[in-house]
Amino acid sequence: MRPLTIKHARAGLAGGTGVFVAMALIVVPAASAQHYDLGGPCKDALIGSPSNFGDILKAQASGDWNRVVELERVNVREGCSNEFRWNQLAKALVLANRPTDATHVLEDMDERGLELNPSPGMLPPEVVKLVETPEFKSTPAGQRLEALKQVSDSRRAHFLDLLNQLPANKRPPERYVAKGACPFECCQYRQWTVENDTVLYAAPGSKKVVGKARKGTRVRGLTGELHLTPEPAVMIVDHEVPKDTIVFLLDNLGEGSGNVYIDGKIVVSELGTGIVQYCFDHCWGETLLPPGNGKPTVWWVKVKLPNGVIGWTDQPDNFGNKDACGSD
Numbered sequence: 524m525r526p527l528t529i530k531h532a533r534a535g536l537a538g539g540t541g542v543f544v545a546m547a548l549i550v551v552p553a554a555s556a557q558h559y560d561l562g563g564p565c566k567d568a569l570i571g572s573p574s575n576f577g578d579i580l581k582a583q584a585s586g587d588w589n590r591v592v593e594l595e596r597v598n599v600r601e602g603c604s605n606e607f608r609w610n611q612l613a614k615a616l617v618l619a620n621r622p623t624d625a626t627h628v629l630e631d632m633d634e635r636g637l638e639l640n641p642s643p644g645m646l647p648p649e650v651v652k653l654v655e656t657p658e659f660k661s662t663p664a665g666q667r668l669e670a671l672k673q674v675s676d677s678r679r680a681h682f683l684d685l686l687n688q689l690p691a692n693k694r695p696p697e698r699y700v701a702k703g704a705c706p707f708e709c710c711q712y713r714q715w716t717v718e719n720d721t722v723l724y725a726a727p728g729s730k731k732v733v734g735k736a737r738k739g740t741r742v743r744g745l746t747g748e749l750h751l752t753p754e755p756a757v758m759i760v761d762h763e764v765p766k767d768t769i770v771f772l773l774d775n776l777g778e779g780s781g782n783v784y785i786d787g788k789i790v791v792s793e794l795g796t797g798i799v800q801y802c803f804d805h806c807w808g809e810t811l812l813p814p815g816n817g818k819p820t821v822w823w824v825k826v827k828l829p830n831g832v833i834g835w836t837d838q839p840d841n842f843g844n845k846d847a848c849g850s851d
Contacts, residue, residue: 557627558630558631559624559627559630559631561596561599561600562593562597562600563600565599566602566603567603567604568602568605569602569604570601570605573594573597573598573601575594575597575598579591579595582594588619589619591615592612592615592616592621595608595611595612596612598612599612604635606632606637606638609628609631609632609637610646610647610650611647613625613628613629613647613650613653614647614650617649617653622656623658625650626653626656626659626662629653629659629662629664630662630663630664632664633664633667634664639654639668640799640803640804641654641655641668641800641801642799642800642801643799643800645799671801671803672801675802675803675809678757679757679809682769686769686811689769693786693787694771694784695771695773695789697753698750698751698752699751699752699773699774699784700748700749701748701751701773701774702748703746703747703748704747704774704822705747705845706749706774706775706820706822707775708848709777709847710777710845710846710847711846711847712744712746712747713743713847714742714743714744714844715741715742715744715826715843715845716843716844717736717737717738717739717740717741717742717842718738718841719838719841720735720736720737720738720841721735721736721836721838721842722734722735723735723736723828723832723834723835723836724834724835725834725835726835727748727750727823727837729835733833733834734828736828736836736841736842740829741829742827742828742829742842743826743827744825744826744842744845745826745827746824746825747823747824747839748822748823749820749821749823750822750823751773751818751821752812752818752820753771753772753773754811755769755770755771755810756769756770756772756794756798756812757770757809758770758794759802759806759807759808759809762794762797763792763793764785770784771783771784771785772795772810773789775795779793779796781794781795794807821837822837822839823835823837824836824839826842
């Protein structure tokens with residue numbers, strides 16, 4: 524039986540005369556865990572890629588999710604400290620239409636101290652949907668997660684109020700333009716292939732047509748710029764900037780770094796890699812931009828046709844050979 528669980532979730536709140544920390548005491552009654560049968564002993568190890576990855580891909584391609592479940596059970600048994608493997612097992616169980624088993628997997632993860640965090644990118648989307656179900660919310664793990672989310676939501680509401688009070692000289696432009704940006708790992712402006720006919724314009728946002736890139740030809744990618752909404756976030760811990768600081772995430776520079784607007788200045792930082800929707804553990808801060816808010820990021824690219832015509836388009840996916848690492 525699991526002992527009484529007490530968690531202190533820190534909620535940084537700024538008072539009129541300074542900053543204080545409100546402690547939210549989360550107490551969940553002890554309860555017998557509903558364990559999931561892994562089919563054998565579990566090695567408490569943290570290891571890398573599974574050896575049966577190819578078999579998993581084949582089973583997924585055929586839609587045999589029960590087979591995927593069996594393969595993922597093996598992976599978890601070989602590395603019980605590997606959070607990703609547990610996540611993949613829970614995902615497979617959901618897709619195999621076995622939500623109760625998937626719920627038991629999440630309970631086991633919680634008992635082991637592995638993080639259950641519904642922030643985008645932290646859990647598979649299928650598992651995120653599961654943690655929102657009444658079945659999971661009724662478990663001790665679900666109750667703890669809901670309590671932590673409530674603390675986070677209260678903190679976010681407070682800092683959103685502070686965000687609205689920031690003077691204009693402490694904010695970046697509402698629509699930020701990152702000139703010269705190439706927005707993913709290994710992204711390069713170089714000789715590109717044209718995968719679809721693409722109309723070129725005189726400038727970003729212009730309606731003046733200057734030419735067309737034809738499918739099957741090659742163009743020279745010259746440069747580009749990202750048009751984006753800066754993402755406000757609040758620091759939950761001291762990391763590069765003090766706790767309770769409001770920062771604005773801008774464009775990604777690759778290799779974990781990006782441009783960040785802090786106190787009227789743009790600096791290169793790794794802060795963006797530790798900003799999530801709900802900061803429970805292993806993170807630095809929380810986004811203040813609710814999911815779905817803000818205009819989408821638009822990547823305008825400038826290309827040169829074989830005949831020398833130069834123009835812009837906001838359809839970069841129409842071009843190949845942008846990835847120097849070879850994935851496109």
